[in-house]
Amino acid sequence: MKKKFLTWTLILYAVYGIFLALYFFQWSDIGVPAAYEGTAADPKTFMSERELMLSQEYSRYQNFLSFLAEPLEWIIYLGVMIFGVSKAFKEFGSKVSRYTIIRVPLFVLLLLTLTTILTFPFDYARRRLSVEYGISTQSFSSWMRDELIGFWIGYLIMALLITVLYFLMKKFERRWWLIAWFLMIPFLFFMMYLQPVVIDPLYNDFSELQNKQLEEKILTLADDAGVPAERVYEVNMSEKTNSMNAYVNGIGSNLRIVLWDTTLNRLKENEVLFIMAHEIGHYVMNHLYWNLAGVIVSTFFGLLFTYHLMKTAVRKWGRKLGFDRVSDIASLPMFYLLLTLLSFLANPIELAISRNAETDADRYAIEMTEDTEAAIGSFQELTVNGLSDVDPPALVKYLRYGHPTMMERIHMLETYGKDVEKTE
The missing domain is CATH 3.30.2010.10 (Metalloproteases ("zincins"), catalytic domain)
Incomplete structure (x- = not known):
């Protein structure tokens, strides 16, 4: 089983990497659609040839690295179970303490540390690319500081959630997912209230x-x-x-x-x-609350589907992987795997909703300020300073973009301005 997993993972990941390289560096059309040529949305009208070249290069490399890293967590969670690492983490925790309230956070820490170490090369590569293209001005020590802050904040939150979750799994075998969902609602509100005054200042002044x-x-x-x-x-x-x-x-x-x-x-x-x-x-337009409502609804279905899938998976493969019940902390990698896969499948829908909300906010802003020139100028400047790709490949747009493309946004603003002039 271990040998097959390793062989097939290497083969499939290599094929996936080759496909990404071909898609981003050979197949993706970087030209401007004829309908946008010469308009304010055409990058040639507000970017120099060098800026345009750097934008295209930077976007291609960043997209390639991002998509290449996408399945890495899934592979790690599978590998942790198949190679018995999850079972070893559980046994280590049992030796450290007999109390669940210590064993569960310790397991979370070990799994998070391993995942962070294995994904670090991709994080560093993206950071390095950002520095080389002049987007990031942050020193390595400052970047590492932010990474460590993020690690420990993520750990503390996850340790709390997983400790409560596995307590519910043990206590309420059939309804743990529903009780966990009810408890998540006030927690999400609390985090939304806490974010600006407690968490954000840890990163910036x-x-x-x-x-x-x-x-x-x-x-x-x-x-x-x-x-x-x-x-x-x-x-x-x-x-x-x-x-x-x-x-x-x-x-x-x-x-x-x-x-x-x-x-x-x-x-x-x-x-x-x-x-x-x-x-x-x-x-x-209450987008903050609609986003929160969306998270609450998606959490409900995510936990519901994970409950059913996890129950089936544990019954079929649990013993081979080192656990025979859902409430065994060694099953945590399976829980993470299922939840991240479900999140990946739901992501295009969430992004489509987000893009629609961003378009509404753009319309609201132009109606409020009535300054088309400033609106277009701001987006053009955002594009230049961030070396943004104004018209990314379809795969990037639908799987990565929570905003409309800059080409779409600028064109909408320019069209709006012309329509206003006609009505006047």
Whole structure:
């Protein structure tokens, strides 16, 4: 079984890698569709030849690495079970302590550490590529610091969730998935409330926006839209990246309007206001809560399907893999495997919904600011600074993009501007 797994994994992964290389470097058309040539959405109208070349190169390499890394976690989880590593982790935990409250978090730590080490080369390669193409300005030590913070935050959250989950599996054999789902709802709200004031500051330095005139204009936009914000925050991102961003996140008293300093440094004031109007649009149209509702619904079906699939898988292959019941902590890699596979299958639907929401926010922003030139200019500048591919291959768009392509967004704004002029 081990030899077959290793042989077939190497063969299939090699074939998959060759397919990706051909798709991204040979088969993907990088030309501009005839309908967009000469328009504001045509990158040749706002990017130099070198910028365009770098954008295409960078996007191809990043997409290739991202897709190549996609199935790696699945392979790791399968390998951990087939090679008896999961069973060894469980036995080690049993030697350390007889208490479940210690054994389960220890198992989670061992599995997360192994997965992180095995996937690290891909993470580093993507980071290195970003540095070489001038997107990332972050030092290796700073990047590693962020990686370690992410590791320990992820571990603490996962250790808590998995400890509760496996307690429920043991206590409620048939209804653990439903009880776990009910408990996840308040937890998700709590994390949404906590994110802006506890987790985000661990990665970056936040301060009040220094440009008070701009802050007043942004708060006026927010007030007109009914956003309960009293200040705008600026985050120091220039020491890490040349990319630009802005967002509104959090709920209740922890709601925050945030601008990256790169956005402030590279965009004109009216362009910044358009970007903020877009983010405010997400709040006005309740996209934050719709996203949360989507996570709650997808979690329900994810746990339900995982319950049935895991029960069948444990019955068929459990003993060969070192566990004979679902509630055995050695089954955790199987739980992760099923959940990540289901998440991968649901991802295109979630991304399609997200792209639709982003289009709505773009429309809201252009209607609010009535400045087509600033809207188009902001997206063009975002494209140049992030070396974004304005028209990515279909595989990337439908499996990676939560936003419409930049070509689609700029074309929509340009068309909107012309339609407004006609009606006037």
